[in-house]
Amino acid sequence: MSTTTTVPAVATGALDDRELRAWRGLLRVHATLSKALDNQLDREHDLPLTSYEVLLYLADAEEQKMRMCDLASSVILSRSGLTRLVDRLERDGLLVRESCASDARGAFAKLTPAGREKLTAARETHLANVRALFLDHLTPEEQDVLGDVWARVLPGAGAAAGTDDCGC
Numbered sequence: 001m002s003t004t005t006t007v008p009a010v011a012t013g014a015l016d017d018r019e020l021r022a023w024r025g026l027l028r029v030h031a032t033l034s035k036a037l038d039n040q041l042d043r044e045h046d047l048p049l050t051s052y053e054v055l056l057y058l059a060d061a062e063e064q065k066m067r068m069c070d071l072a073s074s075v076i077l078s079r080s081g082l083t084r085l086v087d088r089l090e091r092d093g094l095l096v097r098e099s100c101a102s103d104a105r106g107a108f109a110k111l112t113p114a115g116r117e118k119l120t121a122a123r124e125t126h127l128a129n130v131r132a133l134f135l136d137h138l139t140p141e142e143q144d145v146l147g148d149v150w151a152r153v154l155p156g157a158g159a160a161a162g163t164d165d166c167g168c
Contacts, residue, residue: 044122045125054085055111059116065111067100068106
């Protein structure tokens with residue numbers, strides 16, 4: 001027996017002006033800020049934004065390592081996309097792969113001292129740009145509202161992945 005989800009008819013129609021402004025605004029702001037942050041990190045530290053994010057998640061993780069599948073989910077990359085990125089970061093000496101003792105199929109990515117150093121250098125640049133390009137344009141109250149909105153739209157968006165569904 002198949003179950004289907006019914007979407008209300010009104011939800012399938014075109015977006016009104018307010019809805020379109022909110023949706024397109026989110027997309028434009030995300031794309032523009034991501035590109036600007038990526039360019040700045042790459043120019044000043046030879047570190048693209050996705051690489052910075054991987055190093056940041058590893059730095060914040062217990063023992064500075066994460067399962068590859070959890071890391072892929074955290075940075076919103078496919079497993080194959082993360083594998084290619086990890087290959088580059090490993091080649092550059094910024095992280096190493098470790099096998100999973102409980103499952104030979106699983107692997108961890110672990111931050112190296114060189115990766116920690118690179119992240120520390122890039123973090124100051126990144127945070128200054130996040131403030132200049134985004135946070136400085138908002139009042140503290142508006143920042144609170146946005147934080148509440150993101151939590152409502154995507155529950156758990158700020159929480160670290162803690163599931164054991166990736167083979168290790």
